[in-house]
Amino acid sequence: MDEPTALDAQVARWRDYVSRHRAIAPADVDEMADHLRERIDDLRAAGLDDEEAFLVAVKRMGSLDAVSREFAREHSERLWKQLVLVPAPGADDRRAPAWRELGVVLALGVGAGTAVKVGATTLADDTFATNVAFLVLPFLLGYFAWKRRAPLALVGALVAVLAVTCAVVNLYPFADGGSTMVLAALHAPVLVWTAVGVAYTGGRWRSGDRRMDFVRFTGELVIYVALLALGGGVLLGLTAGLLAVVGVDLEPALEGWILPYCVPGAVLVAAWLVEAKQEVVENIAPVLTRVFTPLTTVMLVVSFVVLLTAGGLTTVDRELLILLDAVLVLVLALLLYSISARDPLARPGFFDALQLAMVAAALAVDALALTAMLTRIAEFGASPNKVAALGLNLVLLVHLVRTGWLLLGFCRRRAGFGALERWQTTYLPVYALWAAVVVVGFGPLFGFA
Template sequence: MSESIAELLARAEAPEELERLFRADRESFTRALPGALAERPDALLLRAWAARLAPEAPESAEEIARKRGAARRELWLVVLLGLLAGLFVKLPDLGKATHWFFLTEEWFNLRNIALGPLGALLVYLLRARGWKPGWWKVLGLFALLALYLNLLPLPTWSDPLKLVCLYAPLLIWCLLCAAFAGGGWPGLEQRRQWVRFFGEEMIFSALLALGGAVLIGLSAGLFDLLKVRSNWIFDWMLPMGAAAIPVAAARVVLRGDRAARIMPLMTRIFAPLLLVVLLGYLANLAVHLRELFENRETLRVYNVLLLAVLGLAVFSLSGREGGGTTRREAGDWFLAALLGVTALLGVLGLAAIGQRIVTMGLTANRLAVLGSNLVVLGNLLILLRETVRLLRRGAGVADLELVTARYLPVYAAWALLVTLLFPLVF
């Protein structure tokens, strides 16, 4: 084969022909390349192939020790951040003797329960990105948001306060995107990577939660068999373990690409099942349409379905291979059908919300639900349009994956609007 490789260099299509030979028989090509290079040492194309196929140099002992030391330091950082997040969520119990109203469960849990785990994740992402310039702005905005939540002069469990505390984690999610980008305003590619990272983070967080639930259940059962009190497992082990899950899952995701294989598999399994469930729900809704306009619980189920389909659609695109191609998969047809049915449900839901506002008046909750569903429905419709273009071979998978990346500022603007303006207006 060495002679054929050398002969190909004279042709204009030599790069393509060499690639074809390599794909046809990699072992023979690799064995023949040194002979061809000895015959034509001046050929830049052959030198490039030799550099491509050269085995990697083994790492030195110093380099291996350095990497192991860095991995150990990162692991201890994750343990420390997880411990601090757990202690933060336990502050009401730790501060019962102080009688400070900021540490009462009624005040603390509603306003601060998410700050510990998400704050630990924020610090870890900034550390993973090397504390790039601008990190202090992200931490400063996080501190201002935490201060704002605790200084709002609103009655506990009032509707505006509940909405602020519900949308504040979405604002923190946007700050996490900035931390993932290194501390500055994330560009389009960085937002695309953030959407992919967040999907993998959610999957591994769920897996860690399931494993933790099994561990806690087994621990409690064993202690009960020994007639030993197990209250501490649920009072301390459960909340502290749950608070550490986000930062632990982030370390798993940043250290490997295993989730890239899990996410498409989950989509292939759950997209058809969810489509069947939605079609059954739509058929039942056609018979009991008044339920959607009169029953508040039906509207809540509708909101959960809307978010579930959006999450499944967005995360199904993460980990797809061939991002710049127009290659279609069988799951794309299920995804298009799922988005179409959900968009129809979204329009019906918006009509129901509008009808409640007209007949019962405008409240903070109803306006928040209306705006949130408009934002989510807009994202679903754009995804549906791009999915149809993909099925027509007019768009690539990358176009689909960038839809939500472009849409992230809309979510940030709506969350900021609810968090800052709703307490003033209502």
């Protein structure tokens, strides 16, 4: 018997998708599959390869059948991204030449480095740490606004959001070292990153596909920044060692000039690399998610056991609850990245079941953490830190519950992958809204303490 080809696998996934719709009889599915194969054969005879022929055939089937149209709507954009990694000449007349885009990126990187250098020189240490996001990320926003040709009205609105957020963080009469000041400084970067995301979408922020692209970009950016940091660290270490042999100390230049310019510049260069070389990272992403998902699941189970054996919930250490929040945020980031990197046409398998186990473990930990927080608030009263942690856990709880339900339906082949993916992008603005509440509202609510 001949081995199944990649085209056979694609058609099988399409059949599986159509078969899940109970209104369609198995005989009708067989007839539709025959029509699909006939169209594929015609397109292959016209010179298209298997994957291109499959995509075009499904799109054309979409004009005849509502289910195929839905399949094409959910999966064609990702397929086109896999098939067409390099745009054809003249496909987008607005696309800037590579050398010009690199020049813009380097100029913005120098600008970000200069802003960081001036900030480090003129601001106190705590004020500088609070404002790092405002010194670097606007340049990344500018890069995407330029690259996407964002409307001036949109750019003006995003600049206004950054200005208002910066003004709140710096002009509110926070008590020195107070909880509300720390919370505002921690949540302000979420609002800045949201503005960067809107610029990344070129104003199409209502599009779920564009939001998921930004999720994918965020994960890939972290990978590239880490790789650049590792490579740069090795290079600087070797350079410092060589200079030390001849009695030259690199440390003053490192602290005064190299790090202030190289670190912000690395963020801009990494963003440019992600944009230019997405297909390379797409090969890395599935590997990373498959390595860290089981490890994170084990971490959650251990955390659950620690909470259960910690005695009374009021005695649970506050630092432990903060660490648990960090673990849950990590779970969310890993979940989003793995969903963005997954082949939407693939059938549910072992790794999807493992993700479901991770979500279930995260829900168990979140439920215990919420119980501990509510118990501490009832016992000792509310404080900015407690209310912020409680709010974040409630936001995470809603996200994880719905995700777990959709993932369970997908694993049981009762629902498609598209619903799970859409839920992630639909819920993302809730995190920006909660960050805005903490930054703008917690100071007045708690007397800026």
